[in-house]
Amino acid sequence: MGLDRAASIDDLRARAKRRIPRFAFDLVDGGAEGERNMRRNIEAFEEIALVPRYMVDVAEIDTKAEIFGQTYDQPFGQAPIGMLNAFWPDADLKLARLCKRENVPYVASSAASTTLEQLAEAADGNGWFQLYVSGDDAVTEGLIARAEAAGYQVMMVTVDVPAAGKRDRDIRNQLSVPFKFTPGVMLQLAANPVWSLTSLRHGRPNIANYADLLKNATSYADVQKTLITPGLTWVQLKRIRDRWKGKLVVKGILHPEDAVRCAELGADGIVVSNHGGRQVAFGPATIEALPDIAEALSGKLEIILDSGIRRGADILRAKALGAGFVLAGRALAYGVGAGGDEGAERAMDILKLELLRALGQLGISSYAALAQSALHVKDGMSRE
Template sequence: MVDLMRLDRAASIDDLRAMARRRIPRFAFDLVDGGAESERNMRRNCTAFEEVELVPRYMVDVSSIDTRTELFGQTYDAPFGMAPIGMLNAFWPGADLSLARLCKRQNLPYVASSAASTTLEALAEAADGNGWFQLYVSGDDTVTEGLVARAEAAGYDVMIVTADVPAAGKRDRDIRNRLAVPFRITPEVALGLMAHPRWSLETLFHGKPNIANYADLLQSATSYADVQKTLITPAFNWEALKRLRDRWGGKLLVKGILHPDDAARCTEAGCDGIVVSNHGGRQVAFGPATADVLPAIAEAVAGRMKVIVDSGIRRGADMMRAKALGADFTLTGRALAFGVGAGGAPGAARAVEILELELVRALGQLGVPRFADVGPEHLAVSRSHVPGSVR
C-alpha cells in the first residue's frame, strides 16, 4: 500500500526525491539520481535556474490563471512534459506505463524513450495521443529504420532525435555500484534487495526490466559496449539528420542542443524544434547549464522553430524562468521519476500536482495571468544582457 497521507506531506520535488531514496536500493536510485563524473553539471542545472530572478508586477487581476500551452497543433494543460528516460522500470517497477497514463490524464506530453523498459507501441497506447517518440540513432541503419517505421505505425506525430550521446556519459556512481549490463546480482545488489523488500517484490512481480524495443537484438549482448553499439552510433551527423528529416513525415526535433550555431543549423535542416538539453547533466560534467545557454539559442532561432528546454526543472517557477529566457516549453525527467519512485502511480501524480500548483501560484505572484505572456521583460536587472529584458 502506498501511504497517500505521506505523499500529501511532500511539499516539493526534493521531498519526493528523499522518499524515493528510502524506498529504492542504492544501485537503482543512483541510476536515475546520478550524473556525469563530479556531477557539477547536474548540480549547476538546478542552481542556474534558481539564479534567474523575475520581477513581480502588482495590481494586476490574477483571479484566473491560464497555464495552457499550444505546441505542434495540440494544447497541453501546462508547459511541461515527461522527458524520455531509458530503463525507468529499474527505478520503480511499472514506472513507464504509470507515467504515460498520467500524462494522458493530465493532458501533458509523454516522451517515450527508444531505450524505455516498455515497448513504444504499449507506451503509444497508454499515452493515447499525448505520446512523442525519442530516437537514438543506431550504428546499424536497419535498426534505426525499424524503430522509425514502428513509431510511425504506432501513430506518433512527434519524433525527437537525441544528439548528445556521441560517447556514453561516465557515471561514477554506476561504476562504484558495479552496475552491470546485462544485469547481474552482485553482493552489493543482493544486500540492496534485502533492505528494500517492497521494491524487490514488485520487481519480481513485474519481471526483470530490459530495454524493451531492442529486446531481441540485445539477447546476445554480453557487455555494455555491445548494448551501446546497437543503441547509439558515434557517427550520427548532419547528413544523417537530413536523411531522417526526409524520412519522417511528422514533427522532428533534435535533443541535446547547447550551441546557438547548432540550433540555427537545425532550423536550416528543416527541424520543427529543438530541446536545449545536457541530458540532465549525465553526459559532460564540463558542459554549461541549459539556463545559461538558452537566451543565445532562442535568439539564434528567432521564433523559426519551437525551443523546448530541460535539465534542472524542479519547480513550477522554473518553467516561468525558462519562458522568460526564451523557451516555449519545458520537459522534466527526474522530477516525475522521483514522484514515481516515492509512491508509484500516485507518487507520480503528486509530482505533477506539486509542479502545477507551484506554477499557478508563481504566475499569480509574478502578476501574469497567462503563462503564454511570460517574457524577457519579466527578468530582473541582473539578466539585462538578455534581449528585451529590463535594463
Template structure:
C-alpha cells in the same frame, strides 16, 4: 511501517526525491539520480535556475490563470512534459506506463524513449494521443529504420532525435555500483535489496526490466559495449539528420542542442524545433547549464523554430524562467521520475500536481494570467539582483523604474 508514503506531505519535488531514495536500493536510485563524473553539471543545472530571480508584479487581476500552452497544433494543460527516460522500470516497476497514463490524465506530453523498458507501441496506447517518440540513432541503419517505421505505425505525431550521445556518459556512481550487463547479484547488491524489501518484492513480481524495443537484439548482449553499439553511434552527422528529416513526415525535434550555431543548422535543415538539453547533466561534466545558454540560442533562432528546454526543472518557477528566457515549452525527466519512485502512479500524479500548483502560484505573483504573458520583463536584471545581495542598503537608492523592467 507505512507501505505507501503519505504523498500529501510531499511539498516539493525534492521531498519526492527523498521518499524515492528511502524506497529504492542504492544502485537503482543512483541510476536515475546520478550524473556524469563529479556531477558538477548536474548541480549547476539546478543552481543556474535558482540564481535567476523573477520580480513580482501586483494589482493585476489574476483571478483566472490559464497555464495552457499550444505546441504543434495541440493544446496542453501546462507548458511542460515528461522527458524520455530509458530503463525506468529498473527504478520502479511499470514506471513507464504509470507516467504515460499520468501525462495523459494531466494532458501534458509524454516522450517515450527508444530505450524504455516498455515497447513504444504500448506507450503510445497508454499516452492516448499525448505521446511523442524519442529516437536514438543506432550504429545499424536497419535498427534505426525499424524504430522509425514502428513509431510511424504507432502514429506518434512528434519524433525527437537525441543528438548528444556520440558515446554514453561516464557516470561514476554506476561504475562504483558496478552496474553491469548482464546484471550481477554481488554481495553488496544483495544487501541493498534486503534493505528495500518492498522494492525487491515488487520488482520480483514484475520480472527483470529490459530495453523493450530491442529485446530480441539485446538477448545475446554480454556487455555494456554490446548494448551501446545497438542503441547509439559515434557516427551520427548533419547529413544523417538531413536524411531523417526527409524520412519522418511528422514533427521533428533535435534534442541535446547547446550551441546557437547547431540550433540554427537544425532550423536550416527543416527541423520543427530543438530541445536545449544537456541530458540532465549525464553526458559531460564540463558543459554549461541549459538555462544559461538558452538566451543566445533564442536570439540566434529569432522565432524560426520551437524551443524546448530541459535539465534541472524542479520548480514551477523554473518553467517561468525558461519561458521568460525564450523557451516555448519545457520537459522534465527526474522531477516526474522521483514522483513515480516515491509512490508509483500516485507519486507521478503528485509530481505533476506539485509542478502545476507551483507554476500557478508563481504566475499569480508575477501578474501573469497566461503563459503568453510571461516574457523577459519578469526577469530581475542581474546587476540589480547582485547589488541587492551584496549590499541591501543600495536597494533603497535604486530608482523605482529599475526595480522591474
C-alpha cells in the same frame, strides 16, 4: 515522511531514496563524472530572479500552452527516460497514463522498458517518440517505421550521446549488463523488500524496443553499439528529416550555431538539453546556454528546454530566457519512486501548483498570451 507531507520535488526524491536500493536509485539520480553539470543545472535556475508585478487581476489563471499543433493543459511534459523500470516497476506506463490524464506530452524513450507501441496506447494521443540513432541504419529505420505505425506525430532525435556518459556512481555500484546479483546488490535488495518483491513480480528491467537485438548482448559495449553511434552527423539527421513526415525535434542542443543548423535542415523544434547532466560534467547549465540560442534562432523554431526543472518557477525562468515549453526528466520519476501512481500524481500537482502560484505572483493570467518580454529578469539576463 508520508506522501501528503512531501512539499517539493526534493522531498519526493528523498522519499524515493529511502524506498529504492542504492544501485537503482543512483541509476536515475546520478550524473556524469563529479556531477558538477547536474548540480549547475539546478543552481543556475536558482540564481535567476524574476521580478513580481502586482495589482493585476489573477483570479483566473490559464496555464494552457500550444506546441506542434496541439494544446496542452500545462507548458511542460515528461522527458524521455530509458530503463525506468529499474527505478520502479511499470514506471513508464504510470507516467504515460498520468501525462494523458493531465493532458501534457509524454516522450517515450527508444530505450524505455516498455515498448513504444504500448506507450503510444497509454499516452493516447499525447505521446511523442524519442529516437536514438543506431550505428546500424536498419535498426534506426525499424524504430522510425514502428513509431510511424504506432501513430506518433512528433519525433525527437537525441544527438548528445556520441558516447555514453561516464557515471561514477554506476561504476562504484558495479552496474553491469546483463545485470548481476553481487553480494552487495543482494544486501541492498534485502534492505528494500517492497521494491524487491514488486520488482521480482515484474521481471528484470530491460530495454523493450530492442529486446530481440539485445537477446545475446553480454556487455554494456554490445548494448551501446546497438543503441547509439559515435558516427552521427548532420548527414543522417537530414536523412531522418526527409524520412519522417511528422514534426521533428532535435534534442541535446547547446550551441547557437547547431540550433541554427537545425532550423536550416528543416527541424520543427529543438530541446536545449544536457541530458540532465548525465553526459558531460564540464558543460553549461541549459538555462545558461538558452539566451544565445534564442537570439540566434529569432523565433524560427520551437524552443523546448530541459535539465534541472525542479520548481514551477523554473518553467517561467525558461520562458523569460526564450523557451516556450519545458520537459521534466527526473522530477516526475522521483514521484513514482516515492509512491507509485500516487507519488507521480503528487509530483505533477507540486509542479502544477507551483507554476500556478508563480504566475499569480508575477501578475500573469495566461501562459499562452505571455510574451517573453513581460517577464522581468533581475540583472538583465533576458534578451527582450
